[in-house]
Amino acid sequence: MIWIILILGLILRSFSLNQSLWLDEAINTLAVKSYSLVDLVTQYARADFHPPGWFIILWFWGKLFGYSEIAVRMPSVIFGVLTIWIIYLIGKKLISKELGIIAALLLSVNPLHIYYSQEARMYALATLAVALNFFLLIKLVKEEKLNLFILIIGNLLILSSDYVAYLIFPAQLIFLLLLKQKKIIKRWLTGLSLAILLGVWWVPVFLDQLNVGSVASAHLPVWKFIVGGFDFKAVPLTFIKFVIGRISYPDKLIYAIVLLPVSVLFSYLILGGIKSIKNFERKLLIFWISIPIILATVISIAVPIYSYFRMLFTLPAFIILTSLGIISFQSKLRYLFLGAVLSVQLFSASVYLFNSSYQREDWRGVVNYLKSMKNSQVLFESSGTLPPFDYYAKNSINALGALKEFPAGSNKDLINLEDISQSSKDIFLVDYLVEISDPDRLVDGKLKSLGYKISETKDFHGVGFVYHYVKE
Secondary structure: OOOHHHHHHHHHHHOOOOOOHHHOOOOOOOOHHHOOOOHHHHHHHHHOOOOOHHHHHHHHHHHHOOOOOHHHHHHHHHHHHHHHHHHHHHHHHHHHHHHHHHHHHHHHHHHHHHHHHOOOHHHHHHHHHHHHHHHHHHHHHOOOOHHHHHHHHHHHHHOOOOHHHHHHHHHHHHHHHHHHHHHHHHHHHHHHHHHHHHHHHHHHHHHHHHHHHHHHHOOOHHHHHHHHOOOOHHHHHHHHHHOOOOOOOOOOOHHHHHHHHHHHHHHEEEHHHHHOHHEEEEEEEEHHHHHHHHHHHHHHOOOOOHHHHHHHHHHHHHHHHHHHHHOOHHHHHHHHHHHHHHHHHHHHHHHHHHHHOOOOOOOHHHHHHHHHOOOOOOOOOOOOOOOOHHHOOOOOEEEOOOOOOOOOOOOHHHHOOOHHHOOOOEEEEEEOOOHHHHHHHHHHHHHHOEEEEEEEEEEOOEEEEEEEEEEE
């Protein structure tokens, strides 16, 4: 049965895998393509606030399989399927094989996990690393045979995947302290300490990342609300996204009305799952999901780290608790609740997989459109062109950034648009992230002062508007 579920998980994660790369994916892809391995982890990584694990994996993977959309996303697909296997093992070891099967089935169709199992970023890796680490923790607590080397490797996977995933270590420590078993705590601390020592070479890069991040935060204060600043809606939004993934609906009232019974269903099952298990399993699963979310929320008051997708590594605990709630019922009700949960998740996953408006930024569409407008000047609301544009354009389009300074505060922060106006009757302006880079729309104002007017506007999913200016 588990092999059928793993195949199902692989199939679902293979649909729409060639959708356009979005900004962060393209940045990473072009970096691993152009940097040596040493420069990647010592130079490039300083400006990308993540540990080196994903960069190293993608660097080797790209050298072997290339840099197409499918190629760079395949590692995350593999990590996603492996996480399904691990959650099966956790459920089986905690309670029963039946729990493992149901948990694996629910994770295989979970829309949020499918989404990030298709992204060329580190979140699927972090989720796998944390799930594996908890499986090893369970073996440790049950005093089963566990090689210290394996425990160290499990910790290293987390340390090299994503900084927010580090919050799982306080959760595990609190859990172990409540168990009051000094021998197990000592062995756990030994495994973690040795893993940290093996990763100490990364500390100088990490300190540089902090410095770059603090400068960026001071220079772009609005950025914290995009990357994960404090927000009271963040935690309930995490719950919703764990259930239905990234899909939404423009009419918020209808959206709320539809989500209410779904939220009640999952809340009821999770509470039932918590009540149905013993103290040991209850604490393990509750701490897995709650402690990182609480800590991330508190930290985000000062440092912007909380976004629901960064909490993806707590999703397996959410799934296991839901599964426990399902199997706590007798056979007929059990199948009824299982069918309801599967229906919600499969519907949500299908909306994402088969509707491009819920997928990633359509940079491929932007480039194809601009290529059709031959010999036109393209401008970006930034200090240069952007990586996803470069990935698809491959230097075939005359494009440049319209800003000398980022963000633009006055016209002196713009490039010399007068010179461009002398040679270009048609100008296309890509307004991606204009709210951050040019909140006063200075480029638009300058172009209009030079005699241009907007003749056409194209809207590309996730990218925003591309304006076609024509000189009168």
